[in-house]
Amino acid sequence: MPELPEVETTRRGVAPTLENAVIETVTVRHTGLRWPISETLAAVLADRRVRKVERRAKYLLVRFDHGTLLIHLGMSGSLRFVPPGTPPTKHDHVDLHLHDTVLRYRDPRRFGALLWHEGDPATHPLLARLGPEPLEDAFDGDYLYRATRTRRQAIKQVLMDNHMVVGVGNIYANEALFLAGIRPDRPACRLGTEETTRLAEAIRGVLARAIDAGGSTLRDFVGAGGEPGYFQQTYAVYARAGEPCRVCGTPVVQIRQGQRSSFYCPGCQPC
DNA sequence: AAATAATCCTGCGGGC
DNA sequence: TGCCCGCAGGATTATT
Known part of the structure:
Protein backbone atom coordinates (compact mmCIF):
# COMPACT_ATOMS: atom_id res chain seq x y z
CA MET A 1 0.00 0.00 0.00
CA PRO A 2 2.01 2.89 -1.27
CA GLU A 3 2.28 5.78 1.11
CA LEU A 4 4.26 8.89 0.33
CA PRO A 5 7.69 7.27 0.85
CA GLU A 6 6.85 4.49 -1.60
CA VAL A 7 5.67 7.01 -4.17
CA GLU A 8 8.80 9.10 -3.76
CA THR A 9 10.94 5.96 -4.01
CA THR A 10 9.09 5.05 -7.18
CA ARG A 11 9.70 8.52 -8.57
CA ARG A 12 13.40 8.25 -7.90
CA GLY A 13 13.47 4.79 -9.38
CA VAL A 14 11.83 5.64 -12.69
CA ALA A 15 13.03 9.21 -13.24
CA PRO A 16 16.58 8.44 -14.49
CA THR A 17 15.28 6.17 -17.24
CA LEU A 18 12.10 8.05 -18.04
CA GLU A 19 13.37 11.62 -18.19
CA ASN A 20 14.34 12.61 -21.74
CA ALA A 21 13.15 9.29 -23.10
CA VAL A 22 10.51 9.05 -25.84
CA ILE A 23 7.31 7.09 -25.26
CA GLU A 24 7.06 5.26 -28.57
CA THR A 25 3.77 3.46 -28.02
CA VAL A 26 1.34 2.78 -25.19
CA THR A 27 -0.60 -0.40 -24.49
CA VAL A 28 -3.72 -0.17 -22.34
CA ARG A 29 -5.18 -3.57 -21.43
CA HIS A 30 -7.62 -2.47 -18.77
CA THR A 31 -9.13 1.01 -18.52
CA GLY A 32 -11.09 0.32 -15.33
CA LEU A 33 -9.08 2.11 -12.66
CA ARG A 34 -10.31 4.61 -10.06
CA TRP A 35 -11.31 6.70 -13.03
CA PRO A 36 -11.37 5.20 -16.53
CA ILE A 37 -8.18 5.63 -18.51
CA SER A 38 -8.93 7.92 -21.44
CA GLU A 39 -9.41 6.14 -24.74
CA THR A 40 -7.14 8.73 -26.31
CA LEU A 41 -4.27 8.41 -23.83
CA ALA A 42 -2.18 6.16 -26.07
CA ALA A 43 -2.45 8.57 -29.00
CA VAL A 44 -1.73 11.56 -26.79
CA LEU A 45 1.51 10.04 -25.48
CA ALA A 46 2.81 8.36 -28.63
CA ASP A 47 6.20 9.65 -29.83
CA ARG A 48 6.35 12.26 -27.08
CA ARG A 49 9.39 12.94 -24.95
CA VAL A 50 9.25 12.89 -21.15
CA ARG A 51 10.75 16.03 -19.70
CA LYS A 52 10.51 15.54 -15.96
CA VAL A 53 9.11 13.16 -13.35
CA GLU A 54 7.87 15.03 -10.30
CA ARG A 55 5.62 14.28 -7.34
CA ARG A 56 2.79 16.12 -5.60
CA ALA A 57 1.28 14.34 -2.59
CA LYS A 58 0.99 10.72 -3.76
CA TYR A 59 0.60 11.69 -7.40
CA LEU A 60 3.47 11.14 -9.82
CA LEU A 61 3.62 13.87 -12.45
CA VAL A 62 5.16 12.73 -15.72
CA ARG A 63 5.66 16.00 -17.56
CA PHE A 64 5.71 16.40 -21.31
CA ASP A 65 5.86 19.57 -23.39
CA HIS A 66 2.17 19.30 -24.19
CA GLY A 67 0.82 18.23 -20.78
CA THR A 68 1.23 15.99 -17.76
CA LEU A 69 0.43 12.36 -17.07
CA LEU A 70 -0.81 12.05 -13.47
CA ILE A 71 -0.23 8.61 -12.00
CA HIS A 72 -1.65 7.51 -8.66
CA LEU A 73 -0.70 4.08 -7.34
CA GLY A 74 -3.81 3.75 -5.18
CA MET A 75 -3.56 0.88 -2.74
CA SER A 76 -1.73 -1.70 -4.75
CA GLY A 77 -0.21 0.00 -7.78
CA SER A 78 3.40 -0.25 -8.86
CA LEU A 79 5.62 0.80 -11.75
CA ARG A 80 8.40 -1.43 -12.98
CA PHE A 81 10.74 -1.57 -15.92
CA VAL A 82 10.56 -4.87 -17.76
CA PRO A 83 12.38 -6.02 -20.91
CA PRO A 84 10.43 -5.62 -24.16
CA GLY A 85 8.41 -8.71 -24.86
CA THR A 86 7.88 -9.66 -21.23
CA PRO A 87 4.42 -11.28 -21.15
CA PRO A 88 1.97 -9.37 -18.97
CA THR A 89 0.34 -11.08 -16.02
CA LYS A 90 -3.16 -10.69 -14.70
CA HIS A 91 -2.98 -7.20 -13.24
CA ASP A 92 -0.52 -5.53 -15.62
CA HIS A 93 -2.87 -2.92 -17.02
CA VAL A 94 -0.66 -0.45 -18.91
CA ASP A 95 2.71 -0.52 -20.70
CA LEU A 96 4.65 2.56 -21.76
CA HIS A 97 7.05 1.38 -24.46
CA LEU A 98 10.36 3.21 -24.52
CA HIS A 99 12.99 2.50 -27.14
CA ASP A 100 14.66 -0.35 -25.27
CA THR A 101 12.54 -0.98 -22.18
CA VAL A 102 8.95 -1.01 -21.01
CA LEU A 103 7.50 0.81 -18.01
CA ARG A 104 4.72 -1.43 -16.75
CA TYR A 105 1.86 -0.29 -14.51
CA ARG A 106 0.46 -3.04 -12.30
CA ASP A 107 -2.47 -2.59 -9.93
CA PRO A 108 -4.42 -5.62 -8.62
CA ARG A 109 -7.04 -3.61 -6.73
CA ARG A 110 -7.34 -0.91 -9.37
CA PHE A 111 -7.64 1.98 -6.93
CA GLY A 112 -5.01 3.86 -8.89
CA ALA A 113 -5.35 6.31 -11.75
CA LEU A 114 -3.68 7.49 -14.96
CA LEU A 115 -4.97 10.89 -15.99
CA TRP A 116 -3.93 13.31 -18.70
CA HIS A 117 -3.90 17.02 -17.95
CA GLU A 118 -2.87 19.90 -20.17
CA GLY A 119 -1.38 22.97 -18.61
CA ASP A 120 -0.14 23.52 -15.06
CA PRO A 121 -0.60 20.34 -13.00
CA ALA A 122 -1.27 22.47 -9.93
CA THR A 123 -4.55 23.54 -11.54
CA HIS A 124 -5.87 19.99 -11.87
CA PRO A 125 -8.99 19.57 -9.70
CA LEU A 126 -7.36 16.71 -7.80
CA LEU A 127 -4.29 18.79 -6.94
CA ALA A 128 -5.60 22.32 -6.65
CA ARG A 129 -6.80 22.16 -3.07
CA LEU A 130 -4.24 19.90 -1.44
CA GLY A 131 -2.50 20.90 1.76
CA PRO A 132 1.25 21.42 2.11
CA GLU A 133 3.88 18.76 1.49
CA PRO A 134 4.98 17.39 4.88
CA LEU A 135 8.67 17.61 3.98
CA GLU A 136 8.57 21.21 2.81
CA ASP A 137 9.15 24.21 5.03
CA ALA A 138 5.51 25.31 4.94
CA PHE A 139 4.61 22.36 7.13
CA ASP A 140 5.69 22.84 10.73
C1' DA B 1 -17.36 24.68 7.33
C1' DA B 2 -16.88 20.32 9.29
C1' DA B 3 -17.92 15.62 9.96
C1' DT B 4 -19.61 11.21 8.40
C1' DA B 5 -20.71 7.51 5.32
C1' DA B 6 -20.43 5.17 1.05
C1' DT B 7 -17.69 3.68 -2.67
C1' DC B 8 -14.29 1.62 -5.89
C1' DC B 9 -11.50 -3.60 -5.99
C1' DT B 10 -8.85 -7.85 -5.05
C1' DG B 11 -6.22 -10.75 -1.94
C1' DC B 12 -5.82 -12.93 2.17
C1' DG B 13 -6.69 -15.24 6.54
C1' DG B 14 -10.00 -17.50 9.54
C1' DG B 15 -13.74 -20.58 10.30
C1' DC B 16 -15.97 -24.55 8.98
C1' DT C 1 -10.16 -28.78 -0.70
C1' DG C 2 -12.81 -24.99 -1.05
C1' DC C 3 -16.34 -21.71 0.02
C1' DC C 4 -18.10 -17.69 2.54
C1' DC C 5 -17.06 -13.76 5.27
C1' DG C 6 -14.79 -9.93 7.02
C1' DC C 7 -11.21 -6.93 6.65
C1' DA C 8 -7.68 -4.04 4.67
C1' DG C 9 -6.90 0.47 2.46
C1' DG C 10 -6.49 6.12 -0.34
C1' DA C 11 -9.16 9.42 -1.43
C1' DT C 12 -13.07 11.21 -3.75
C1' DT C 13 -17.92 12.06 -3.63
C1' DA C 14 -22.24 12.62 -1.67
C1' DT C 15 -24.88 13.63 2.32
C1' DT C 16 -26.04 15.52 6.68
Whole structure:
Protein backbone atom coordinates (compact mmCIF):
# COMPACT_ATOMS: atom_id res chain seq x y z
CA MET A 1 0.00 0.00 0.00
CA PRO A 2 2.01 2.89 -1.27
CA GLU A 3 2.28 5.78 1.11
CA LEU A 4 4.26 8.89 0.33
CA PRO A 5 7.69 7.27 0.85
CA GLU A 6 6.85 4.49 -1.60
CA VAL A 7 5.67 7.01 -4.17
CA GLU A 8 8.80 9.10 -3.76
CA THR A 9 10.94 5.96 -4.01
CA THR A 10 9.09 5.05 -7.18
CA ARG A 11 9.70 8.52 -8.57
CA ARG A 12 13.40 8.25 -7.90
CA GLY A 13 13.47 4.79 -9.38
CA VAL A 14 11.83 5.64 -12.69
CA ALA A 15 13.03 9.21 -13.24
CA PRO A 16 16.58 8.44 -14.49
CA THR A 17 15.28 6.17 -17.24
CA LEU A 18 12.10 8.05 -18.04
CA GLU A 19 13.37 11.62 -18.19
CA ASN A 20 14.34 12.61 -21.74
CA ALA A 21 13.15 9.29 -23.10
CA VAL A 22 10.51 9.05 -25.84
CA ILE A 23 7.31 7.09 -25.26
CA GLU A 24 7.06 5.26 -28.57
CA THR A 25 3.77 3.46 -28.02
CA VAL A 26 1.34 2.78 -25.19
CA THR A 27 -0.60 -0.40 -24.49
CA VAL A 28 -3.72 -0.17 -22.34
CA ARG A 29 -5.18 -3.57 -21.43
CA HIS A 30 -7.62 -2.47 -18.77
CA THR A 31 -9.13 1.01 -18.52
CA GLY A 32 -11.09 0.32 -15.33
CA LEU A 33 -9.08 2.11 -12.66
CA ARG A 34 -10.31 4.61 -10.06
CA TRP A 35 -11.31 6.70 -13.03
CA PRO A 36 -11.37 5.20 -16.53
CA ILE A 37 -8.18 5.63 -18.51
CA SER A 38 -8.93 7.92 -21.44
CA GLU A 39 -9.41 6.14 -24.74
CA THR A 40 -7.14 8.73 -26.31
CA LEU A 41 -4.27 8.41 -23.83
CA ALA A 42 -2.18 6.16 -26.07
CA ALA A 43 -2.45 8.57 -29.00
CA VAL A 44 -1.73 11.56 -26.79
CA LEU A 45 1.51 10.04 -25.48
CA ALA A 46 2.81 8.36 -28.63
CA ASP A 47 6.20 9.65 -29.83
CA ARG A 48 6.35 12.26 -27.08
CA ARG A 49 9.39 12.94 -24.95
CA VAL A 50 9.25 12.89 -21.15
CA ARG A 51 10.75 16.03 -19.70
CA LYS A 52 10.51 15.54 -15.96
CA VAL A 53 9.11 13.16 -13.35
CA GLU A 54 7.87 15.03 -10.30
CA ARG A 55 5.62 14.28 -7.34
CA ARG A 56 2.79 16.12 -5.60
CA ALA A 57 1.28 14.34 -2.59
CA LYS A 58 0.99 10.72 -3.76
CA TYR A 59 0.60 11.69 -7.40
CA LEU A 60 3.47 11.14 -9.82
CA LEU A 61 3.62 13.87 -12.45
CA VAL A 62 5.16 12.73 -15.72
CA ARG A 63 5.66 16.00 -17.56
CA PHE A 64 5.71 16.40 -21.31
CA ASP A 65 5.86 19.57 -23.39
CA HIS A 66 2.17 19.30 -24.19
CA GLY A 67 0.82 18.23 -20.78
CA THR A 68 1.23 15.99 -17.76
CA LEU A 69 0.43 12.36 -17.07
CA LEU A 70 -0.81 12.05 -13.47
CA ILE A 71 -0.23 8.61 -12.00
CA HIS A 72 -1.65 7.51 -8.66
CA LEU A 73 -0.70 4.08 -7.34
CA GLY A 74 -3.81 3.75 -5.18
CA MET A 75 -3.56 0.88 -2.74
CA SER A 76 -1.73 -1.70 -4.75
CA GLY A 77 -0.21 0.00 -7.78
CA SER A 78 3.40 -0.25 -8.86
CA LEU A 79 5.62 0.80 -11.75
CA ARG A 80 8.40 -1.43 -12.98
CA PHE A 81 10.74 -1.57 -15.92
CA VAL A 82 10.56 -4.87 -17.76
CA PRO A 83 12.38 -6.02 -20.91
CA PRO A 84 10.43 -5.62 -24.16
CA GLY A 85 8.41 -8.71 -24.86
CA THR A 86 7.88 -9.66 -21.23
CA PRO A 87 4.42 -11.28 -21.15
CA PRO A 88 1.97 -9.37 -18.97
CA THR A 89 0.34 -11.08 -16.02
CA LYS A 90 -3.16 -10.69 -14.70
CA HIS A 91 -2.98 -7.20 -13.24
CA ASP A 92 -0.52 -5.53 -15.62
CA HIS A 93 -2.87 -2.92 -17.02
CA VAL A 94 -0.66 -0.45 -18.91
CA ASP A 95 2.71 -0.52 -20.70
CA LEU A 96 4.65 2.56 -21.76
CA HIS A 97 7.05 1.38 -24.46
CA LEU A 98 10.36 3.21 -24.52
CA HIS A 99 12.99 2.50 -27.14
CA ASP A 100 14.66 -0.35 -25.27
CA THR A 101 12.54 -0.98 -22.18
CA VAL A 102 8.95 -1.01 -21.01
CA LEU A 103 7.50 0.81 -18.01
CA ARG A 104 4.72 -1.43 -16.75
CA TYR A 105 1.86 -0.29 -14.51
CA ARG A 106 0.46 -3.04 -12.30
CA ASP A 107 -2.47 -2.59 -9.93
CA PRO A 108 -4.42 -5.62 -8.62
CA ARG A 109 -7.04 -3.61 -6.73
CA ARG A 110 -7.34 -0.91 -9.37
CA PHE A 111 -7.64 1.98 -6.93
CA GLY A 112 -5.01 3.86 -8.89
CA ALA A 113 -5.35 6.31 -11.75
CA LEU A 114 -3.68 7.49 -14.96
CA LEU A 115 -4.97 10.89 -15.99
CA TRP A 116 -3.93 13.31 -18.70
CA HIS A 117 -3.90 17.02 -17.95
CA GLU A 118 -2.87 19.90 -20.17
CA GLY A 119 -1.38 22.97 -18.61
CA ASP A 120 -0.14 23.52 -15.06
CA PRO A 121 -0.60 20.34 -13.00
CA ALA A 122 -1.27 22.47 -9.93
CA THR A 123 -4.55 23.54 -11.54
CA HIS A 124 -5.87 19.99 -11.87
CA PRO A 125 -8.99 19.57 -9.70
CA LEU A 126 -7.36 16.71 -7.80
CA LEU A 127 -4.29 18.79 -6.94
CA ALA A 128 -5.60 22.32 -6.65
CA ARG A 129 -6.80 22.16 -3.07
CA LEU A 130 -4.24 19.90 -1.44
CA GLY A 131 -2.50 20.90 1.76
CA PRO A 132 1.25 21.42 2.11
CA GLU A 133 3.88 18.76 1.49
CA PRO A 134 4.98 17.39 4.88
CA LEU A 135 8.67 17.61 3.98
CA GLU A 136 8.57 21.21 2.81
CA ASP A 137 9.15 24.21 5.03
CA ALA A 138 5.51 25.31 4.94
CA PHE A 139 4.61 22.36 7.13
CA ASP A 140 5.69 22.84 10.73
CA GLY A 141 4.28 23.00 14.24
CA ASP A 142 2.99 26.53 13.81
CA TYR A 143 1.10 25.62 10.66
CA LEU A 144 -0.35 22.51 12.28
CA TYR A 145 -1.40 24.48 15.35
CA ARG A 146 -3.14 27.20 13.36
CA ALA A 147 -4.77 24.80 10.92
CA THR A 148 -6.29 22.61 13.63
CA ARG A 149 -7.94 25.29 15.78
CA THR A 150 -11.39 24.72 14.28
CA ARG A 151 -11.12 20.94 14.06
CA ARG A 152 -12.84 18.98 16.80
CA GLN A 153 -12.25 15.72 14.96
CA ALA A 154 -9.65 13.28 16.27
CA ILE A 155 -6.10 14.33 15.41
CA LYS A 156 -5.36 11.08 13.63
CA GLN A 157 -8.23 11.58 11.20
CA VAL A 158 -7.24 15.20 10.69
CA LEU A 159 -3.69 14.15 9.80
CA MET A 160 -5.08 11.89 7.11
CA ASP A 161 -7.11 14.74 5.60
CA ASN A 162 -5.27 15.88 2.47
CA HIS A 163 -6.45 19.45 2.97
CA MET A 164 -4.43 19.56 6.20
CA VAL A 165 -1.24 17.89 4.99
CA VAL A 166 -0.69 15.46 2.13
CA GLY A 167 0.87 12.05 2.07
CA VAL A 168 0.15 10.89 5.63
CA GLY A 169 -1.66 7.58 5.37
CA ASN A 170 -2.85 5.23 8.06
CA ILE A 171 0.53 3.67 8.79
CA TYR A 172 2.50 6.87 9.23
CA ALA A 173 -0.29 8.69 11.04
CA ASN A 174 -0.18 5.99 13.69
CA GLU A 175 3.60 5.91 13.81
CA ALA A 176 3.97 9.69 14.01
CA LEU A 177 1.46 9.97 16.84
CA PHE A 178 3.38 7.31 18.74
CA LEU A 179 6.66 9.17 18.24
CA ALA A 180 5.02 12.39 19.41
CA GLY A 181 3.44 10.68 22.44
CA ILE A 182 -0.08 11.77 21.48
CA ARG A 183 -3.14 9.57 21.51
CA PRO A 184 -4.84 9.25 18.12
CA ASP A 185 -8.28 10.11 19.49
CA ARG A 186 -7.38 13.50 20.93
CA PRO A 187 -9.50 16.27 19.42
CA ALA A 188 -7.18 18.17 17.08
CA CYS A 189 -8.17 21.57 18.42
CA ARG A 190 -7.07 20.59 21.92
CA LEU A 191 -3.42 20.10 21.02
CA GLY A 192 -1.04 22.72 22.37
CA THR A 193 1.83 24.34 20.51
CA GLU A 194 4.40 21.99 22.03
CA GLU A 195 2.35 19.04 20.88
CA THR A 196 1.81 20.27 17.34
CA THR A 197 5.53 20.99 17.12
CA ARG A 198 6.41 17.49 18.31
CA LEU A 199 3.86 16.01 15.94
CA ALA A 200 4.98 17.95 12.88
CA GLU A 201 8.58 16.91 13.55
CA ALA A 202 7.52 13.31 14.09
CA ILE A 203 5.68 13.28 10.75
CA ARG A 204 8.64 14.77 8.92
CA GLY A 205 11.05 12.40 10.62
CA VAL A 206 9.14 9.20 10.05
CA LEU A 207 8.55 10.01 6.38
CA ALA A 208 12.13 11.08 5.76
CA ARG A 209 13.49 7.91 7.35
CA ALA A 210 11.15 5.75 5.29
CA ILE A 211 12.27 7.49 2.10
CA ASP A 212 15.89 6.88 3.07
CA ALA A 213 15.12 3.21 3.66
CA GLY A 214 13.46 3.06 0.24
CA GLY A 215 16.64 4.22 -1.40
CA SER A 216 18.14 0.78 -0.94
CA THR A 217 15.45 -0.70 -3.17
CA LEU A 218 16.03 1.60 -6.14
CA ARG A 219 18.08 -0.99 -8.01
CA ASP A 220 14.94 -3.14 -8.21
CA PHE A 221 13.39 -0.68 -10.64
CA VAL A 222 15.78 -1.64 -13.41
CA GLY A 223 15.64 -5.14 -14.77
CA ALA A 224 13.13 -7.86 -14.35
CA GLY A 225 13.23 -8.29 -10.56
CA GLY A 226 10.37 -9.34 -8.38
CA GLU A 227 8.23 -7.11 -6.26
CA PRO A 228 9.85 -4.11 -4.63
CA GLY A 229 10.94 -5.13 -1.18
CA TYR A 230 10.27 -1.76 0.28
CA PHE A 231 8.75 -1.02 3.63
CA GLN A 232 8.74 -4.30 5.37
CA GLN A 233 10.37 -2.27 8.11
CA THR A 234 9.23 -2.80 11.65
CA TYR A 235 6.60 -0.49 13.02
CA ALA A 236 6.29 0.82 16.56
CA VAL A 237 2.53 0.36 16.84
CA TYR A 238 0.96 -0.15 13.41
CA ALA A 239 -0.67 -3.59 13.12
CA ARG A 240 0.76 -4.62 16.50
CA ALA A 241 -2.46 -4.88 18.55
CA GLY A 242 -1.86 -6.79 21.78
CA GLU A 243 1.90 -6.96 21.28
CA PRO A 244 4.21 -5.26 23.77
CA CYS A 245 5.31 -1.71 23.06
CA ARG A 246 8.95 -1.74 21.96
CA VAL A 247 9.67 1.10 24.38
CA CYS A 248 7.72 0.37 27.56
CA GLY A 249 6.26 -3.12 27.09
CA THR A 250 2.64 -2.04 27.49
CA PRO A 251 0.37 -3.95 25.11
CA VAL A 252 -0.49 -1.94 22.00
CA VAL A 253 -4.19 -1.05 21.79
CA GLN A 254 -6.28 -1.06 18.62
CA ILE A 255 -9.27 1.24 18.19
CA ARG A 256 -11.58 2.12 15.33
CA GLN A 257 -11.67 5.66 13.92
CA GLY A 258 -13.73 6.50 10.86
CA GLN A 259 -13.79 2.92 9.57
CA ARG A 260 -10.03 2.70 9.98
CA SER A 261 -7.89 0.92 12.52
CA SER A 262 -5.70 2.97 14.82
CA PHE A 263 -2.98 1.67 17.12
CA TYR A 264 -1.34 3.30 20.11
CA CYS A 265 0.59 2.53 23.27
CA PRO A 266 -1.28 3.60 26.42
CA GLY A 267 2.04 3.86 28.21
CA CYS A 268 3.86 6.11 25.74
CA GLN A 269 0.74 7.95 24.58
CA PRO A 270 -1.10 8.59 27.85
CA CYS A 271 -3.21 11.45 26.49
C1' DA B 1 -17.36 24.68 7.33
C1' DA B 2 -16.88 20.32 9.29
C1' DA B 3 -17.92 15.62 9.96
C1' DT B 4 -19.61 11.21 8.40
C1' DA B 5 -20.71 7.51 5.32
C1' DA B 6 -20.43 5.17 1.05
C1' DT B 7 -17.69 3.68 -2.67
C1' DC B 8 -14.29 1.62 -5.89
C1' DC B 9 -11.50 -3.60 -5.99
C1' DT B 10 -8.85 -7.85 -5.05
C1' DG B 11 -6.22 -10.75 -1.94
C1' DC B 12 -5.82 -12.93 2.17
C1' DG B 13 -6.69 -15.24 6.54
C1' DG B 14 -10.00 -17.50 9.54
C1' DG B 15 -13.74 -20.58 10.30
C1' DC B 16 -15.97 -24.55 8.98
C1' DT C 1 -10.16 -28.78 -0.70
C1' DG C 2 -12.81 -24.99 -1.05
C1' DC C 3 -16.34 -21.71 0.02
C1' DC C 4 -18.10 -17.69 2.54
C1' DC C 5 -17.06 -13.76 5.27
C1' DG C 6 -14.79 -9.93 7.02
C1' DC C 7 -11.21 -6.93 6.65
C1' DA C 8 -7.68 -4.04 4.67
C1' DG C 9 -6.90 0.47 2.46
C1' DG C 10 -6.49 6.12 -0.34
C1' DA C 11 -9.16 9.42 -1.43
C1' DT C 12 -13.07 11.21 -3.75
C1' DT C 13 -17.92 12.06 -3.63
C1' DA C 14 -22.24 12.62 -1.67
C1' DT C 15 -24.88 13.63 2.32
C1' DT C 16 -26.04 15.52 6.68
